[in-house]
Amino acid sequence: MTTPPGRRPTHDVTNQVPPIVGRDITTHPALVEGMTREGAGWAVPEVADLGRLGNSEQWQQAGRLANEHPPVLHTHDRYGNRVDEVEYLPQYHDLMAAAVEHGLHGAAWADDRPGAHVARAAKMMAWGVTDAGHLCPVSMTYSVVPALRAAPELAAAYEPLLTNRHYDRELRAPLTKAGLIAGMSMTEKQGGSDVRANTTRAVPNADGSYALTGHKWFTSAPMSDVFLTLAQAPGGLSCFLVPRVLPDGTRNAFFLQRLKDKLGNRSNASSEVEYDGTLGWLVGDEGRGVATIIEMVTMTRLDCALMAAGGMRLNIAHALHHATHRRAFGRRLADQPAMTNVLADLAVDAEAATTLVLRVAGAVDRATRGDDAERSFRRVALAVTKYYLCKRLASHTVEALECLGGNGYVEDSGMPRLYREAPLISIWEGSGNVAALDTVRAMARQPAAVTAFLEELDLAVGVDSRYDDALAVLHKELAGGDPLELQYRARYLVERMALLLQGSLLLRHGDPAVGDAFVASRLAGDWGTAYGTLPAGVDTAAVLARAAVPE
CATH class of the missing domain: 1.20.140.10 (Butyryl-CoA Dehydrogenase, subunit A, domain 3)
Incomplete structure (x- = not known):
């Protein structure tokens, strides 16, 4: 008697654990009880649905592929023109679109319901079963909103786009898009967490903008639309909003030097950025950057x-x-x-x-x-x-x-x-x-x-x-x-x-x-x-x- 193809008498598979994929591993009692207690009981069904979705075969595979095929930096095009673009796997963009659609980014700031930020917190934990890397720009987009409010005119223009549930991956002038992703560019190689040691300079221009010159050591998600960054202005360390594309549609001077080769978080590009006369707009007062x-x-x-x-x-x-x-x-x-x-x-x-x-x-x-x-x-x-x-x-x-x-x-x-x-x-x-x-x-x-x-x-x-x-x-x-x-x-x-x-x-x-x-x-x-x-x-x-x- 011959052994059927693919089977060997020495390889009967027993005592192996069935897949956990496809099961809701998020909506456990402590999460449900905590959401209810903190005013977000109304969001429990939505969080449960998101948890089931995140642990589905489709999205588990998306997270796996986004990590196994990390982003790639292209500093120049085939003709030698500087482009400074990061190429991601399509599944990364799929993950981003889903996260934004479900309001994990800045949507809570536009939601007047009590418990909106608690609901968003639970969603972050539920969707986190897919991939941690893409949640970095999602988190930064959420976090930029309260800081940007230190500049009311900028907040009025940008906040509706930071809270809108539309992921637009195209590189265009921010205010021409339906939705925005934000990043943060703080640390420098000589200081790290000691941002007061930053040496990037910000020189005021006649039109109210500033020209920034310096090197940033860790800038994650460098293909984001806008960034909050720190630089030394005449009045001291200050905060600036820096767009990747300027209002007239031309690219800002935002030069990607390399991507970090990291231990984990592989789906998320983390880069070193060179500013060379890069235009930014002051957020808050000079000297109040921190x-x-x-x-x-x-x-x-x-x-x-x-x-x-x-x-x-x-x-x-x-x-x-x-x-x-x-x-x-x-x-x-x-x-x-x-x-x-x-x-x-x-x-x-x-x-x-x-x-x-x-x-x-x-x-x-x-x-x-x-x-x-x-x-x-x-x-x-x-x-x-x-x-x-x-x-x-x-x-x-x-x-x-x-x-x-x-x-x-x-x-x-x-x-x-x-x-x-x-x-x-x-x-x-x-x-x-x-x-x-x-x-x-x-x-x-x-x-x-x-x-x-x-x-x-x-x-x-x-x-x-x-x-x-x-x-x-x-x-x-x-x-x-x-x-x-x-x-x-x-x-x-x-x-x-x-x-x-x-x-x-x-x-x-x-x-x-x-x-x-x-x-x-x-x-x-x-x-x-x-x-x-x-x-x-x-x-x-x-x-x-x-x-x-x-x-």
């Missing part, structure tokens, strides 16, 4: 935290799905006590992260509507959240990958791409030290922000004595101290603040089993340095039931 562009940075930091929470959800979904269907040593991996502990530990972090980012997104939403108390809370809470979740994602991803064993180490699983993406958001918009020190500075300069943050923590007092004890220690540590010592201990302090904020939210609003597991491990000290060290007595079955991927 204060102006910080409005944009604040929103991109929110998106970093959203991507961290979304990444953790992806991690636990893949790990738990694998462990539920894979058998070893006579039973499912998920039923092995040591693996149960690991999975539950990962699930606790993922749920805490989702609960936290939606609370912060709610503060952003209410602050945009004039709530000063929420604006104060946002100032410290967002810095704390950005630091902790973005640092946490990398270790979370490593552990989730390990749950799949060797199967997780091969590209087909998708886990290596998640692993390569994980470190980026801890660097993007300020490394860990920058985020931690920003928190310390905010506490020193804005006492109202500290008060608002601590009031949020105090709301959970009396629910769990272990939480109360940990909060009492934090109050003592914040009561005073040498500023230099606070800087030295900034990471420790901000980590404790992040853990207590998550604990407060989970105890007040979360599932009791998740809240208990979080406090017992993260705040009561009965926790190791690796995942899978939850103490005895945690209701792991209840924790994992909330994290499960629907069949």
Whole structure:
């Protein structure tokens, strides 16, 4: 008897995990509950639809191809003319068009419904299952709007196009297009996060524009329509709006030197840009560049935290799905006590992260509507959240990958791409030290922000004595101290603040089993340095039931 073609008696495939593609891995209980609590319950069906769409075969393949075939820089055409264009795979543009159509870019700023920014935050996490790279220009387009409002005339002209749900990839004068994508061009090779060390010059022209000359070290999505950039004007470091194409249809002097060869985020082009008499228009006052562009940075930091929470959800979904269907040593991996502990530990972090980012997104939403108390809370809470979740994602991803064993180490699983993406958001918009020190500075300069943050923590007092004890220690540590010592201990302090904020939210609003597991491990000290060290007595079955991927 002959063996049928394609079959070998030595290669019967058994005990392999079915595909997770096609299943809604986004709309889990913590996301739905958080959206409802923060005023965006009306958007739950739309987010669920987007999550299902993003994890469909079509869009998973689009994300994979956009990363396997990264953008290519063309500095000149065949005749030697300078063109400075980046060529993307068609699937990249498809991803961009879908993201804009669903309002992930600036649409929330044109939506008067309470909770619009929370709904947009949830959509970012839902659509994030496709590809992280294209979400960089999507995020920058969202974030540019509040900064641009420092120049009312420019905002009046550009904001309707930044919020319109139309993706127009053609390179034309911005105000002739139906929709715009925005970017940010801040850092220089000698300064990095220290933008006050920037040397790019801005010379005023008679018509009110400025001529910019200098080199920018990291400019992502260089084919965007407009960019906010920093340069030294006569009055000091200032913010400018720089278009790729000038109002008369000619190209601005925006010379792409090279694309960065990055660890991950491969679908997103990141470039070095040379300005040589490049025209820009002042946003805000001269000398107020940092204060102006910080409005944009604040929103991109929110998106970093959203991507961290979304990444953790992806991690636990893949790990738990694998462990539920894979058998070893006579039973499912998920039923092995040591693996149960690991999975539950990962699930606790993922749920805490989702609960936290939606609370912060709610503060952003209410602050945009004039709530000063929420604006104060946002100032410290967002810095704390950005630091902790973005640092946490990398270790979370490593552990989730390990749950799949060797199967997780091969590209087909998708886990290596998640692993390569994980470190980026801890660097993007300020490394860990920058985020931690920003928190310390905010506490020193804005006492109202500290008060608002601590009031949020105090709301959970009396629910769990272990939480109360940990909060009492934090109050003592914040009561005073040498500023230099606070800087030295900034990471420790901000980590404790992040853990207590998550604990407060989970105890007040979360599932009791998740809240208990979080406090017992993260705040009561009965926790190791690796995942899978939850103490005895945690209701792991209840924790994992909330994290499960629907069949």
